[in-house]
Amino acid sequence: MLPSRARKLPLVLVALAAFGLPLVVTSATYLHILILLFLYAYLTTSWNLVGGFAGVLPLGHAAFVGIGAYTSTILSLQYGVSPWIGMFAGALIAAVVGVIIGLPTFKMRGAYFALATIAFAEGIRVMFENIDHLGPFQINGPRGLQIPPLKTGLVHFMFADKEPYYYIILVMLAAVLALTWAISRSKLGFYLVAGGEEPEAAQALGVNVARAKLAAMAMSSFLTALAGTFWAQFTLYIHPKSVMSLDISFEIAFIALIGGRGSIAGPVLGALLLRPVSDFSRIYFGDTLPGLHLIIFGVVLVLVMLFQPRGLQEPLTRFYQQAMRRLSGGREAAP
Amino acid sequence: MKVLEIKKVRRYFGGIKAVENFSLDVEEGAIVGLIGPNGAGKSTLFNCVAGVFPPTAGEIVFLGERTAGLKPWDLCRRGLARTFQIVKPFASRSVLYNVMVGAFAGTARRSEAERRALEVLERLRMVKIKDARAGNLTIADRKRLEIARALATRPRLLLLDEVMAGLRPTEVDEMVAIIKGLRDSGMTIFVIEHIMRAIMALSDRIAVLHFGSKIAEGTPQEIARDERVIKAYLGEDYGAA
Numbered sequence: 001m002l003p004s005r006a007r008k009l010p011l012v013l014v015a016l017a018a019f020g021l022p023l024v025v026t027s028a029t030y031l032h033i034l035i036l037l038f039l040y041a042y043l044t045t046s047w048n049l050v051g052g053f054a055g056v057l058p059l060g061h062a063a064f065v066g067i068g069a070y071t072s073t074i075l076s077l078q079y080g081v082s083p084w085i086g087m088f089a090g091a092l093i094a095a096v097v098g099v100i101i102g103l104p105t106f107k108m109r110g111a112y113f114a115l116a117t118i119a120f121a122e123g124i125r126v127m128f129e130n131i132d133h134l135g136p137f138q139i140n141g142p143r144g145l146q147i148p149p150l151k152t153g154l155v156h157f158m159f160a161d162k163e164p165y166y167y168i169i170l171v172m173l174a175a176v177l178a179l180t181w182a183i184s185r186s187k188l189g190f191y192l193v194a195g196g197e198e199p200e201a202a203q204a205l206g207v208n209v210a211r212a213k214l215a216a217m218a219m220s221s222f223l224t225a226l227a228g229t230f231w232a233q234f235t236l237y238i239h240p241k242s243v244m245s246l247d248i249s250f251e252i253a254f255i256a257l258i259g260g261r262g263s264i265a266g267p268v269l270g271a272l273l274l275r276p277v278s279d280f281s282r283i284y285f286g287d288t289l290p291g292l293h294l295i296i297f298g299v300v301l302v303l304v305m306l307f308q309p310r311g312l313q314e315p316l317t318r319f320y321q322q323a324m325r326r327l328s329g330g331r332e333a334a335p
Numbered sequence: 336m337k338v339l340e341i342k343k344v345r346r347y348f349g350g351i352k353a354v355e356n357f358s359l360d361v362e363e364g365a366i367v368g369l370i371g372p373n374g375a376g377k378s379t380l381f382n383c384v385a386g387v388f389p390p391t392a393g394e395i396v397f398l399g400e401r402t403a404g405l406k407p408w409d410l411c412r413r414g415l416a417r418t419f420q421i422v423k424p425f426a427s428r429s430v431l432y433n434v435m436v437g438a439f440a441g442t443a444r445r446s447e448a449e450r451r452a453l454e455v456l457e458r459l460r461m462v463k464i465k466d467a468r469a470g471n472l473t474i475a476d477r478k479r480l481e482i483a484r485a486l487a488t489r490p491r492l493l494l495l496d497e498v499m500a501g502l503r504p505t506e507v508d509e510m511v512a513i514i515k516g517l518r519d520s521g522m523t524i525f526v527i528e529h530i531m532r533a534i535m536a537l538s539d540r541i542a543v544l545h546f547g548s549k550i551a552e553g554t555p556q557e558i559a560r561d562e563r564v565i566k567a568y569l570g571e572d573y574g575a576a
Binding site: 160185186187190191194197198200202203204205206207210320 | 344385387406407408411412416417419423424425427428432435437438439440441445448484485487488
């Protein structure tokens with residue numbers, strides 16, 4: 001059931017538009033907003049492997065962002081290792097931590113699982129806030145780490161302009177979307193959905209539900225940590241409140257729930273909708289009404305859960321498919 | 336050859352003796368029925384056989400291998416599939432998706448899983464509804480979907496837990512024909528059922544469970560005449576008749 005050429009075309013157009021956007025958008029502010037939008041779309045897509053397909057609600061993914069950011073930054077500051085290498089070192093550590101967190105918590109259901117993941121992530125953040133050294137590694141507690149912008153260029157993962165960051169995160173987003181699409185169609189994808197919906201039935205059909213979830217968790221935390229390194233190189237300053245805060249975990253969950261958990265398009269749609277709300281409310285109401293965006297998120301979430309419990313991707317996908325069918329002369333049957 | 340040997344199995348839940356000293360052999364290619372009043376311990380026994388929880392005592396041998404310590408998914412991969420009395424479809428997904436989950440037990444390739452799933456749907460005459468959402472099916476179709484998913488794992492032994500409950504008489508006849516067809520293709524079937532007409536028509540042998548103990552075993556004719564079985568089902572007053 002490969003998408004036909006007619007259905008691929010809009011995807012290609014969107015991708016081309018995304019790659020061409022910096023030619024039109026020259027304002028650094030807007031580019032910054034777009035970069036964060038893609039970053040959150042990327043984070044939510046990575047989260048979706050566990051939170052969407054496996055049907056649980058992890059609320060501690062900020063820990064993996066932090067692990068990625070700190071690992072590559074420490075390796076680069078203290079040992080001169082390129083952040084590109086540190087990126088994957090951080091991802092591997094995050095995957096191990098993800099599995100360690102998953103082992104006991106996947107036995108819990110519903111809110112208990114969500115609470116346990118918050119506890120683990122907060123534990124890691126509080127630890128980072130309260131110690132200056134982790135073994136031989138300098139982490140500076142709440143003051144965090146500053147990356148001096150000495151050497152720019154692709155090798156150093158550091159640029160004077162925003163465009164290169166834009167293209168890097170865009171490529172990362174495209175890659176993670178392709179990966180989740182492939183996983184959703186694979187044996188693992190089927191097993192995650194089955195184990196999430198009816199674990200007992202899934203087990204009787206040969207699914208080792210716990211193992212499938214752990215595999216998803218390892219991949220999800222690995223991918224999330226990659227974005228942590230991007231975050232560090234983009235902002236050049238990390239501290240526990242910035243890259244490990246609960247706000248990140250919550251915003252990911254908001255985006256996923258509103259966009260549509262367990263679908264490929266959901267995280268991107270959610271980020272497209274919510275990121276501008278959060279950025280513009282901070283620009284215009286940052287002084288008078290800080291936190292306004294969270295109230296708006298809450299209201300939107302309630303409305304979406306009431307009227308479209310499977311997220312905004314569902315009506316939009318239906319609309320898209322109808323439009324496609326009309327364009328292709330009604331020859332294509334509904335999938 | 337014995338596909339399944341249940342040897343002196345007990346299963347207690349705290350002080351409740353759900354199954355007490357139950358033994359039964361299931362021969363290859365047979366349809367064996369398990370009947371008994373509500374709460375007799377039939378589903379508990381199935382759960383022990385399927386690896387959901389271990390027996391408190393006794394042992395179960397499947398295809399010559401003791402099943403102690405094996406989990407449901409291990410047993411599934413060794414050729415044991417089951418349905419659930421209370422159907423558990425993956426409700427948000429299509430019928431085909433549901434059956435493909437089962438088919439993935441035997442292959443990691445998507446195209447092969449899809450081919451196997453369609454084969455099963457063809458056999459159960461469900462191809463028409465392959466794209467329907469499993470949560471929207473009628474009860475008869477949900478019961479058939481339970482069987483379809485189990486069959487897609489390509490089992491040697493199929494445990495059917497009340498797949499006919501809630502079906503209309505014509506649907507029961509259809510289900511009996513389907514199950515007989517499965518046996519004729521070489522599968523061994525162990526079936527719990529409440530509908531006497533169906534179990535009598537289907538089974539080569541029947542075991543009767545009452546308050547956790549086996550009170551009778553034999554051919555359908557022997558069971559229908561058995562004094563203890565009649566008492567268990569109809570009460571003491573009818574026993575003397």
